[in-house]
Amino acid sequence: MSAHPAQLWLPALDRFGQAHPLRRLLAQADRLDDDPRDRLARLADGFDGAGSPLPAAALLREHLAGDAGDATWLNADPAWVQPDMTGVRLLACGSMPLDMREAQAYTLALQPAFAEAGLQLEITAPSHWQLRLPPETRVPAFAAPELALGEDLYLHLPQGADGRPWRVLLNEVQVLLHQHSLNAARQARGLPPVNSVWLWGAGRLPASLRCRFAGVVGSDTLLLALAARAGVPGQSRTPTTLAAVQVGWLVDLQDVAVDELMSDWWPPVQALAQRQALQFTFAGGERWSWRPRHRWRFWRGAPR
Known part of the structure; x- marks a missing residue:
C-alpha cells in the first residue's frame, strides 16, 4: 500500500481560476486518464467489500x-x-x-x-x-x-x-x-x-471491508464510517492532519470552497507536494500525477 501516492480529492476543476497556484502545479504534473465515476462509486472502489451501490x-x-x-x-x-x-x-x-x-x-x-x-x-x-x-x-x-x-x-x-x-x-x-x-x-x-x-x-452493513488506502483525512461522515469499518485510521480534516499525510492516504477536500482551499488548505498541500508523490482527482473526474521532481518543469504553462 505504501507504494501508492497519497490521493487528494478536490472540487470541480472549473472552479479554480487560471491564476490559482494549483493550476501551475498541474501544468508540471502528468495528466492521467479521467475517472468519470461519481463520488460514491469512487468510495466503493476504495473499500473492497462495500458493494455497489454503496450501503x-x-x-x-x-x-x-x-x-x-x-x-x-x-x-x-x-x-x-x-x-x-x-x-x-x-x-x-x-x-x-x-x-x-x-x-x-x-x-x-x-x-x-x-x-x-x-x-x-x-x-x-x-x-x-x-x-x-x-x-x-x-x-x-x-x-x-x-x-x-x-x-x-x-x-x-x-x-x-x-x-x-x-x-x-x-x-x-x-x-x-x-x-x-x-x-x-x-x-x-x-x-x-x-x-x-x-x-x-x-x-445492509457489509460484513467486512478492506481499504485500499493506508488511512483517510476528511470531514465527510460517510468516509470516516468506511474507514472505521475497514479498521484504518480516519482523521478529521485540519491543516495539521493534512500536513502529516503519508503515502497511501486519501485526503478528501472535494467539499471545500475554492477560496477556503486557497486560504486554509493550500499551504499544507504545497508542503506535501514538495516532499512526496500525489495524485489529484477532481470532482469532474480529471486526474493528474505529481512527483516532487516535476517542479523542474518550469517551462510548462498552466493547463486551460
Missing part, C-alpha cells in the same frame, strides 16, 4: 449509533427544496444546520406517515435520519444527493411501479413539513426550511 445508510448508522445489525437501512436525510418555473429543485441535503431538538420535532410529525408505510424513522444525528426497513422490502435505486443538488428532484426519483409508493410517500412528507411551525421560525433566523427528505444509500 451508505447502514454504514452511517453503525458508525454513529452502533446498532445497524443485519437490518436494511435507507437514508431519509432532511432537505431543503424550492419550486421554480421548471420544477422543484433540491437545494440542500445532509448539511442542514439542525440541532437535536429541531430534528426530534420534525421527525415526530413524520412518524405517522412512515409508520403507515411500515417504516421506522430513526434520528441517527440531527442532519442524518434513517429508515429501518422491514425484511424483504423492495427498494428501487435512489440517487445520491450530490447527483440531484441544484436539479429538478423529480428527475432523480425512482420511476415506474416500484418507485410509485416512494414518490407518494415523499409527497406526503413534503406536505407535512411544509406546514411545520419550525420552518417559519428558522426562516426568521435566516436559516433554510426543512421541507423535504432525500432517500438514498439503501442496503
